[in-house]
Amino acid sequence: MKLFPTAYSEPGTKPGTLADVKNGHYSLHMMSYTPASLTERPEIEPAACYSFIKDSDITWIHVQGAPDSATLRTLSQAFDIHELYLEDILNTGHRAKLEVNEVHAFVILSLPRFENKQIVTEQVCLFLSDHTVVSFCTGELDPFLLVRERIRKPTSKHRHRGGDYLAYTLIDTIVDHAFPVVETLAEDIQVLEDKLLEKPEKAIVQEIYFLMRQLLLLRRRLWPQRDIVSQLQRDDNLELLADDTRIYLRDCYDHCVNITELLETYHEIASGMLDIYLSNATHRLNEVMRVLTVISVLFIPPTFLVGVYGMNFDPGASSLNMPELASPYGYLFVWIAIVGMMGGMLIYFRKKRWF
Template identity: 45%
Template sequence: MKLFRKQYSQPGTQPGVIHDEKKGELTLSLFDFNASQCVEKLNATAEQCATFLDSNNETWVHVQGDPDKDTFTQLAKDFGIHELFIEDVSNLGQRPKIDIQEEQIFMILTLPVQTELGVSLQQISLFLMKNTVVSFCGGKFNPFTTINNRLKLPTSRLRKRHIDFLFYSLIDTVIDWGFPVLEQYADRIDATEELLLENHDKDILQKIHLLRREVLLLRRQIWPHREMLNTLLRDDTSELIESDTKLFLRDCYDHSISILELTETYHEMANGLMELYMSVVSLKLNDVMRVLTIIATLFIPPTFVVGIYGMNFSRDAGPLNMPELYSPYGYLGVWAVMIFMIVGMLLFFKKHKWI
């Protein structure tokens, strides 16, 4: 799993400091719409987007990419975003959270995305203001292409409702991205379990450990989503979210609970795989030890017999000293006794189902 690591400032650093480490590409997309029309501007500038913020239409500005420090500062100034919020947006690795103010709602979400290299976690930042939504997404992957297409349809519900419904739609999209990722984990768990029952070498142990770690980290990142949505539903101080939209947010809240329950289930299943691996290895070791014990047990009586006849007592010292040594069938007799003892023990083990 590819994770972002939170960047920490030097102790005593002034609040609002933006780490100037990212100098990637930046794309601004603008949608200014109402029930009858939709203006779309791709590759727009911050100045062009700022001119639409005071319009009577609903406006959505999506920032895609990794701006540098100066660009972030300028965006915050043009969009009316507080420097503390833009610090959280810029410095990736923030814990999902929500900040509700009278004129602005700020949310940070974690977006899990399945890639060729595994699961990647992206930070999504959303700002809801009067008639305006501003979203930030790092990297090149845009998770809101479906929302873009829906806005272009004249019959879309997004065009007919207030901007808070678009805000809900963005949140719901981020939450729902967890379902296909969890399906991938379900397939990986099933495949690992089948492979474990067939083969239990150290490579399987490494796969199980990696799977447990990824599910645990995913659970930690998406766990706050439920509390955030619950806070947003219970808030009565802000008028930015209409009561009708809160009905849809409740459905989004249910989705977050479903994802959390699935994550918990898969985490327990991953732990179960580790226990199954230890059980399989233990059973294999027990089988090996049982075979070795049986072999050792079978040779203990013959070893005792051979040890007796290996004692060097002279026959000339007395008639009781190894009388079998002078018998023409003594050697064969000893072999017959040892074979009889081995066969007898095998039959005894078989009767008691030890072998």
């Protein structure tokens, strides 16, 4: 994930400025339905969408990819979308937010997914009015394919509920897309734990740091969504949502809380793994230093002994000048003394369990 994912207009430009995305591609899908009928247009021109809006129908228009400014302006005129909302749609990477007025509600959420073993977050914008839902999702993969399958069934709840239930379904789908990502992160943590306990290597630090970075950035993108869902279910002034739909939003809020708590827990586990690695590295260093210290201490008495007998005093000059140098067994006695001292210290160190 990028540290700075937010796109923005050049400083100094007027609010609502729309800059076309380079090499942008998009698709537009429309569904208009009642309990008895369904009209679906997989590829439809933006200008033709308005003709399907009826008071008795629920109309859902989904824009997948990076639409150009002309498409956004056409949809803006058809569905009365404010120019500031269009700017938010075009400049991706925004923090999750909710804006409500008397007739409209505008929601921005983040949808995480894996791409080439990297976590990427797509921005999803929802524009809700009385009978119409307009959704925008960045990226090439459409996350709402299963929602369309449910709408195509005449017995589904969507065909008998209003646009607020459709909006809830889209929000719930966005939130639930985080569970496979979190599950994959949990598996990565388990693999790193096994590596850390079996054979801690220096390369594992990079993997742990990369995992902590992903968890932290993902938490930053998903944490505000729990506040958005909570506001949707609790805001009594939001008349676009029916009371029975708010009950479903409570379940969606529980999912948001569960995801954020899992991310916090995994981040703490990853931080603990880093501490374990550092502790193991310190312990290994202490073990090496202890062995080297024991070896150094073993050679201190022999070093002192051979230093004494290396002073080269002449025994013939005085009877006090190292008379043992004239002994035929002096060399042997020195070795016996050296081996005895070193052996005695080894036995002592062993009893003390110093190595």
